[in-house]
Amino acid sequence: xxxxxxxxxxxxxxxxxxxxxxxxxxxxxxxxxxxxxxxxxxxxxxxxxxxxxxxxxxxxxxxxxxxxxxxxxxxxxxxxxxxxxxxxxxxxxxxxxxxxxxxxxxxxxxxxxxxxxxxxxxxxxxxxxxxxxxxxxxxxxxxxxxxxxxxxxxxxxxxxxxxxxxxxxxxxxxxxxxxxxxxxxxxxxxxxxxxxxxxxxxxxxxxxxxxxxxxxxxxxxxxxxx
Amino acid sequence: xxxxxxxxxxxxxxxxxxxxxxxxxxxxxxxxxxxxxxxxxxxxxxxxxxxxxxxxxxxxxxxxxxxxxxxxxxxxxxxxxxxxxxxxxxxxxxxxxxxxxxxxxxxxxxxxxxxxxxxxxxxxxxxxxxxxxxxxxxxxxxxxxxxxxxxxxxxxxxxxxxxxxxxxx
Amino acid sequence: xxxxxxxxxxxxxxxxxxxxxxxxxxxxxxxxxxxxxxxxxxxxxxxxxxxxxxxxxxxxxxxxxxxxxxxxxxxxxxxxxxxxxxxxxxxxxxxxxxxxxxxxxxxxxxxxxxxxxxxxxxxxxxxxxxxxxxxxxxxxxxxxxxxxxxxxxxxxxxxxxxxxxxxxxxxxxxxxxxxxxxxxxxxxxxxxxxxxxxxxxxxxxxxxxxxxxxxxxxxxxxxxxxx
Numbered sequence: 001x002x003x004x005x006x007x008x009x010x011x012x013x014x015x016x017x018x019x020x021x022x023x024x025x026x027x028x029x030x031x032x033x034x035x036x037x038x039x040x041x042x043x044x045x046x047x048x049x050x051x052x053x054x055x056x057x058x059x060x061x062x063x064x065x066x067x068x069x070x071x072x073x074x075x076x077x078x079x080x081x082x083x084x085x086x087x088x089x090x091x092x093x094x095x096x097x098x099x100x101x102x103x104x105x106x107x108x109x110x111x112x113x114x115x116x117x118x119x120x121x122x123x124x125x126x127x128x129x130x131x132x133x134x135x136x137x138x139x140x141x142x143x144x145x146x147x148x149x150x151x152x153x154x155x156x157x158x159x160x161x162x163x164x165x166x167x168x169x170x171x172x173x174x175x176x177x178x179x180x181x182x183x184x185x186x187x188x189x190x191x192x193x194x195x196x197x198x199x200x201x202x203x204x205x206x207x208x209x210x211x212x213x214x215x216x217x218x219x220x221x222x223x224x225x226x
Numbered sequence: 227x228x229x230x231x232x233x234x235x236x237x238x239x240x241x242x243x244x245x246x247x248x249x250x251x252x253x254x255x256x257x258x259x260x261x262x263x264x265x266x267x268x269x270x271x272x273x274x275x276x277x278x279x280x281x282x283x284x285x286x287x288x289x290x291x292x293x294x295x296x297x298x299x300x301x302x303x304x305x306x307x308x309x310x311x312x313x314x315x316x317x318x319x320x321x322x323x324x325x326x327x328x329x330x331x332x333x334x335x336x337x338x339x340x341x342x343x344x345x346x347x348x349x350x351x352x353x354x355x356x357x358x359x360x361x362x363x364x365x366x367x368x369x370x371x372x373x374x375x376x377x378x379x380x381x382x383x384x385x386x387x388x389x390x391x392x393x394x395x
Numbered sequence: 396x397x398x399x400x401x402x403x404x405x406x407x408x409x410x411x412x413x414x415x416x417x418x419x420x421x422x423x424x425x426x427x428x429x430x431x432x433x434x435x436x437x438x439x440x441x442x443x444x445x446x447x448x449x450x451x452x453x454x455x456x457x458x459x460x461x462x463x464x465x466x467x468x469x470x471x472x473x474x475x476x477x478x479x480x481x482x483x484x485x486x487x488x489x490x491x492x493x494x495x496x497x498x499x500x501x502x503x504x505x506x507x508x509x510x511x512x513x514x515x516x517x518x519x520x521x522x523x524x525x526x527x528x529x530x531x532x533x534x535x536x537x538x539x540x541x542x543x544x545x546x547x548x549x550x551x552x553x554x555x556x557x558x559x560x561x562x563x564x565x566x567x568x569x570x571x572x573x574x575x576x577x578x579x580x581x582x583x584x585x586x587x588x589x590x591x592x593x594x595x596x597x598x599x600x601x602x603x604x605x606x607x608x609x610x611x612x613x614x615x616x617x618x619x620x621x622x
Contacts, residue, residue: 210239349499
């Protein structure tokens with residue numbers, strides 16, 4: 001089996017486990033929807049929710065729900081000590097990492113598919129006037145969050161207080177991603193969509209993903225070693 | 227495999243970053259150059275400007291009194307002339323402006339400046355107090371850590387002594 | 396356990412103290428008043444050196460963390476932990492003085508500015524590092540090392556992210572300095588560098604001693620010395 005097949009196999013395994021129970025997808029998306037609703041009733045002016053906080057809401061909802069899902073996905077591996085088995089299997093460790101990150105990215109995309117339309121509906125913003133830009137921003141954001149949180153969740157697996165520590169160390173690292181994501185979405189939501197700015201921030205997002213993917217590739221093995 | 231993937235990703239990211247950076251720089255020719263070592267800079271903010279505003283017509287009346295486009299050019303100088311013409315045409319307005327400039331404005335500017343300097347002195351003292359408090363706090367924390375370590379060593383020594391005594395009897 | 400009573404740390408401490416006393420005279424007596432900022436410019440003589448030390452300590456922590464990950468040597472880990480704690484101290488100083496200065500010069504305690512934002516996020520990462528070391532239990536040094544490496548990569552991205560967002564008017568303060576101002580500033584940087592070295596070396600020694608105590612106790616337990 002090749003490297004890519006290993007990675008795809010592990011991603012497919014994770015997704016199949018999830019599709020059997022749908023525990024994470026249901027709780028994550030419902031949680032993201034709740035965050036959006038809480039925000040829409042919290043930021044109000046003149047009996048209406050503020051439309052210009054939509055990009056921020058979107059990314060906060062995705063990040064919170066994503067952290068929840070990642071924590072649960074790795075708890076599942078921990079309960080039966082299956083991550084150790086995965087790492088001991090003949091699959092290369094990087095394939096394990098990439099497979100898990102891909103599965104988590106898929107979960108986050110699922111959350112975004114619920115949160116973004118809900119936000120557009122509740123705040124009455126034309127989020128999908130530029131579907132290409134929004135899709136690229138959501139995908140790039142999901143990839144970045146998935147890569148970084150997979151590294152941290154995997155290395156926190158055997159520590160105490162991991163539920164608290166994961167967001168504590170994850171969010172500062174994700175700050176550039178939030179900046180780029182909110183700016184890209186915000187540029188599209190302007191009265192006259194600023195496509196040039198959107199392209200700049202999408203590039204920024206892509207560079208962020210590439211940089212952290214490379215860093216993760218080089219330190220993941222040293223981090224999860226027994 | 228990993229090296230190949232890393233190199234290709236980094237090359238792609240660099241090309242994308244350079245392209246975006248240049249596109250951005252073209253769009254904003256006045257973008258300031260990077261100056262990472264310098265501290266936050268000032269001097270262009272109105273709050274800290276040294277010279278009080280000169281006795282120019284205040285901007286309050288400018289936009290509404292701008293006549294239709296055929297009499298003015300869009301340049302700032304043209305707009306200024308338009309405003310001045312409007313002010314000169316209205317004697318009461320001129321008097322009001324002059325009175326404001328000669329009394330209130332001068333006094334306020336002077337007063338504000340004095341206040342600012344006094345306030346800044348307080349800020350400087352505050353900043354130094356913070357620096358020393360934090361440093362002393364750190365030193366105390368380090369000292370306490372050392373005391374704890376000393377205690378640990380002491381207990382370890384006692385336990386070792388007891389263990390040796392126990393094994394010899 | 397070997398005694399670590401080298402004279403380097405006290406000597407550095409003395410040099411740093413003398414230097415800082417000299418800069419206090421320089422800041423409050425010798426340097427002229429700045430023409431644009433008046434008194435508030437004087438914050439800068441201590442703000443900038445501490446900012447340098449923040450980035451220096453984070454850099455030391457990042458390099459030592461790579462050492463922890465690749466070499467698996469606990470000596471690297473002592474350095475990384477010491478530098479991380481120092482960076483939390485310097486980060487607090489830089490943020491506090493920077494915020495006070497922003498209030499004095501710009502009229503706001505906090506603004507969306509690349510250097511402020513990147514220092515803040517850097518500081519948050521280093522606080523996360525220290526929290527991780529304290530609460531994550533055994534094996535936390537490797538996790539924390541991973542975090543430090545990520546953090547080191549993260550900071551330039553934040554800087555450029557905020558910089559491209561909204562251009563805030565930027566003038567350079569450093570280049571506008573003359574004579575005694577320049578001397579005071581660089582004297583201050585040097586003094587704080589010596590202070591940083593003294594604190595770092597001392598903290599490394601304490602960390603090493605703590606680790607050795609722990610290892611000795613474990614060895615004694617393994618050898619069955621303690622019942």
